[in-house]
Amino acid sequence: MSTLHPGAAPATTTAATSGAPAPDDPAARSTTSFFATMLTQTLIVLRKDLLLEWRSRSRLVSVVLFGVVTLLLFSFAVGPDVRALREGTAGFLVLALLLSSTLGLAESFRLEQEQDAVEGLLLLPIEPVALFYGKALGNTIFLSLLAPILIPVALVLYSVEPAWSDFLRLFGLWLLTAAGLSAPGTLYSAMTSQLRSQDVLLPLLLFPLVVPVLLGAVKALDLVLTGDAMGQLGSWTIMLLAFNLIYWSLCGIVFPRAIEAS
Amino acid sequence: MIERLKWHHFVGLLGLAIVVAGTWIGLFVAPAERHMGDVMRIMYVHVPSAWSALLCFTFVFVAAVASLWTSRKRWDAYMTGGIEVGCVLTALLLVQGSIWARATWGVWWDWDVRLTTSLVMLLLFCGVLALRSFIEEANRRATWSAIAAIVAFVDVPLVYFCVRWWRSLHQIQSSPETVNSAMVLPLRLNAVAFLLIAIWMIAIRARIELARLQAEDAPEPEPLAIEER
Amino acid sequence: MSDAVMPEGVIAGGWSYVIAAYSVTAIGLSVYIWSLVSRSRKPGDES
Amino acid sequence: MTLRASGLGRRFGKHWALARVDLEVAAGEVVLLAGANGSGKTTLLRLVAGLVRPTKGTVSICGIDPQRQPLESRRKLSMISHQAYLYPRLTALETTRIWARLLGLPASDVDLLPMLEEVGLGGRHNESVAGFSAGMKKRLAFIRTRLEKPRLVLLDEPFSALDAAGRRMVEGWIDGFRRSGTSVLLASHTLARAARLADRGILLQQGQVAWRGKAEEVAARLEAASA
Numbered sequence: 001m002s003t004l005h006p007g008a009a010p011a012t013t014t015a016a017t018s019g020a021p022a023p024d025d026p027a028a029r030s031t032t033s034f035f036a037t038m039l040t041q042t043l044i045v046l047r048k049d050l051l052l053e054w055r056s057r058s059r060l061v062s063v064v065l066f067g068v069v070t071l072l073l074f075s076f077a078v079g080p081d082v083r084a085l086r087e088g089t090a091g092f093l094v095l096a097l098l099l100s101s102t103l104g105l106a107e108s109f110r111l112e113q114e115q116d117a118v119e120g121l122l123l124l125p126i127e128p129v130a131l132f133y134g135k136a137l138g139n140t141i142f143l144s145l146l147a148p149i150l151i152p153v154a155l156v157l158y159s160v161e162p163a164w165s166d167f168l169r170l171f172g173l174w175l176l177t178a179a180g181l182s183a184p185g186t187l188y189s190a191m192t193s194q195l196r197s198q199d200v201l202l203p204l205l206l207f208p209l210v211v212p213v214l215l216g217a218v219k220a221l222d223l224v225l226t227g228d229a230m231g232q233l234g235s236w237t238i239m240l241l242a243f244n245l246i247y248w249s250l251c252g253i254v255f256p257r258a259i260e261a262s
Numbered sequence: 263m264i265e266r267l268k269w270h271h272f273v274g275l276l277g278l279a280i281v282v283a284g285t286w287i288g289l290f291v292a293p294a295e296r297h298m299g300d301v302m303r304i305m306y307v308h309v310p311s312a313w314s315a316l317l318c319f320t321f322v323f324v325a326a327v328a329s330l331w332t333s334r335k336r337w338d339a340y341m342t343g344g345i346e347v348g349c350v351l352t353a354l355l356l357v358q359g360s361i362w363a364r365a366t367w368g369v370w371w372d373w374d375v376r377l378t379t380s381l382v383m384l385l386l387f388c389g390v391l392a393l394r395s396f397i398e399e400a401n402r403r404a405t406w407s408a409i410a411a412i413v414a415f416v417d418v419p420l421v422y423f424c425v426r427w428w429r430s431l432h433q434i435q436s437s438p439e440t441v442n443s444a445m446v447l448p449l450r451l452n453a454v455a456f457l458l459i460a461i462w463m464i465a466i467r468a469r470i471e472l473a474r475l476q477a478e479d480a481p482e483p484e485p486l487a488i489e490e491r
Numbered sequence: 492m493s494d495a496v497m498p499e500g501v502i503a504g505g506w507s508y509v510i511a512a513y514s515v516t517a518i519g520l521s522v523y524i525w526s527l528v529s530r531s532r533k534p535g536d537e538s
Numbered sequence: 539m540t541l542r543a544s545g546l547g548r549r550f551g552k553h554w555a556l557a558r559v560d561l562e563v564a565a566g567e568v569v570l571l572a573g574a575n576g577s578g579k580t581t582l583l584r585l586v587a588g589l590v591r592p593t594k595g596t597v598s599i600c601g602i603d604p605q606r607q608p609l610e611s612r613r614k615l616s617m618i619s620h621q622a623y624l625y626p627r628l629t630a631l632e633t634t635r636i637w638a639r640l641l642g643l644p645a646s647d648v649d650l651l652p653m654l655e656e657v658g659l660g661g662r663h664n665e666s667v668a669g670f671s672a673g674m675k676k677r678l679a680f681i682r683t684r685l686e687k688p689r690l691v692l693l694d695e696p697f698s699a700l701d702a703a704g705r706r707m708v709e710g711w712i713d714g715f716r717r718s719g720t721s722v723l724l725a726s727h728t729l730a731r732a733a734r735l736a737d738r739g740i741l742l743q744q745g746q747v748a749w750r751g752k753a754e755e756v757a758a759r760l761e762a763a764s765a
Contacts, residue, residue, distance in 0.1 A: 398551065480549060483744070
């Protein structure tokens with residue numbers, strides 16, 4: 001019946017080929033092999049998340065719809081004043097992204113908790129940092145996928161007509177915003193997904209934290225949409241980049257402590 | 263444990279004494295300011311509140327790092343104390359700032375850089391307290407609230423610069439210019455006093471938290487007496 | 492103060508604002524300290 | 539010594555789920571953990587796996603402390619818990635492939651399909667896990683012990699949810715572990731079956747070691763106590 005030989009010598013050669021360190025040799029865990037492992041594992045996690053995302057496309061669709069509904073509601077809140085709507089477009093877009101993001105972020109770790117899958121990953125020798133960056137990249141991509149729908153819908157609803165060449169810029173800024181939300185969002189959804197009141201706690205922790213990203217994004221998007229007379233777009237973009245750099249490194253540093261054994 | 267923390271009451275009483283003196287000088291001895299008149303006197307509580315709140319959160323950062331590093335309950339307790347006291351001071355700061363804004367600019371809220379940053383800071387650290395209250399397992403509570411506190415603290419300067427830049431497009435940032443020498447004395451006295459009172463409050467709060475944490479420490483059960491069948 | 496916002500002249504009637512600010516601070520701190528004291532009387536009590 | 543735990547204790551809130559547990563497991567030894575529900579079996583396994591931090595005492599797996607060097611210690615062990623650690627929307631093959639890749643092993647179909655065949659999931663590797671019965675999930679989870687090539691296997695109720703054929707399969711694997719020098723820590727309710735497999739047993743009561751000895755005797759004691 002059983003042809004398993006689980007206690008056989010660890011497969012050192014096969015481990016070395018794919019960048020993972022040799023299991024029995026601590027000296028092999030040098031800095032380079034650490035980064036190689038981390039990169040490989042990050043991509044594995046990312047690929048898995050994208051696959052899961054693809055399998056549950058209906059979730060993406062409902063988050064997009066949620067974003068569209070918020071965009072619509074903003075126009076009701078402001079009233080049928082085309083000028084006011086136009087001036088607020090950048091802000092409404094970013095808010096729609098922010099509100100949709102909590103849905104997406106919360107779900108991304110709920111999948112891991114469902115059958116303790118995250119524990120299963122940790123039992124495999126996965127670098128916690130790789131888990132973080134994989135999931136954060138997955139969330140960034142997920143949120144970026146909202147752009148192709150939400151941006152045109154907002155432009156139509158609020159009657160803004162940017163030049164065709166501006167769409168690339170808009171998408172680039174959207175990507176930066178999504179990344180800025182994803183890094184702290186992944187950290188906090190990892191923590192709150194294990195608590196009873198995730199739905200309240202995640203926005204409560206995340207929203208004040210991402211104020212700099214929001215401000216930067218609103219300002220930069222606004223400059224693209226309504227014209228950049230004083231050439232400030234560059235500096236706001238750099239600021240968004242800087243925020244991203246800080247969040248991605250800081251959250252990456254503390255994440256391993258957040259998921260360690262308690 | 264409890265005996266060792268008695269020093270904080272002296273600190274608190276000293277702080278109270280100084281705050282009475284500082285406030286007296288600020289209200290009745292120091293002259294009215296040239297443009298702002300008596301409204302300027304709000305500064306003698308406003309600025310000390312701001313300073314001590316910022317120092318509280320800086321202490322929180324240090325305690326959070328120490329708590330992550332050492333996993334000792336004492337640091338967790340100090341961190342909690344620091345966050346709570348910092349939040350109280352920031353809340354007071356916001357009310358004072360709002361009154362100040364009403365007096366000088368005629369509105370209750372001006373999107374002033376410091377006022378806005380303080381509000382975001384308050385929300386950030388209230389979030390940490392909320393997170394803390396939802397975690398039951400003690401190790402996890404200490405680790406996660408320390409992480410949240412560190413992230414929140416790092417975020418504060420980002421908010422500040424970002425709001426400043428956001429504001430600078432509209433008008434030059436405005437805040438009370440400091441300050442002639444007759445006004446320095448009450449300001450300094452109250453700054454020291456608020457700091458001492460903050461330390462006092464943190465110490466009391468930390469002691470409460472430590473007692474609560476130690477109440478969770480049940481001793482290991484006695485070895486089982488196994489009945490032979 | 493920038494002059495655009497704050498024209499020449501002294502704000503009159505500032506005392507009411509000053510009293511408001513000081514009393515808010517005093518009451519706020521007292522209430523918090525009172526809550527601390529009452530909590531430390533019965534340690535381990537979840538607030 | 540593959541596993542050495544001394545003075546192990548864990549407190550959750552005010553409740554000590556485990557206290558004063560000393561345990562040594564030599565290479566190739568199969569040890570039965572017996573005890574009523576809530577006696578601390580699962581907590582002990584999770585402590586050994588490094589998923590829970592001990593309040594007191596130390597664990598060492600092949601000389602490695604799972605808290606100090608989690609990655610190294612996890613390379614030495616496999617754990618099958620009641621949760622199957624699966625993503626419902628992935629297929630059996632995809633799940634296996636992710637595990638293999640994370641372990642740095644070759645992950646082509648040629649490498650993985652035989653393993654799925656072995657655990658009896660041969661024809662169903664392209665079905666998503668959501669449609670699997672509990673027994674099939676357990677079989678899939680067992681592939682991890684094949685991939686990880688552990689020195690220590692932690693089994694939490696390995697026989698539950700399995701049909702007769704599945705149980706025989708697990709028995710065969712446990713024998714295989716023993717023959718190849720892999721130690722097994724086996725927590726099970728299916729006492730008669732587990733006792734036959736184990737070299738010796740430990741009876742846990744209220745988180746403490748109540749009795750040690752031959753697996754059959756431990757099983758008999760537990761049955762006597764619960765009768």
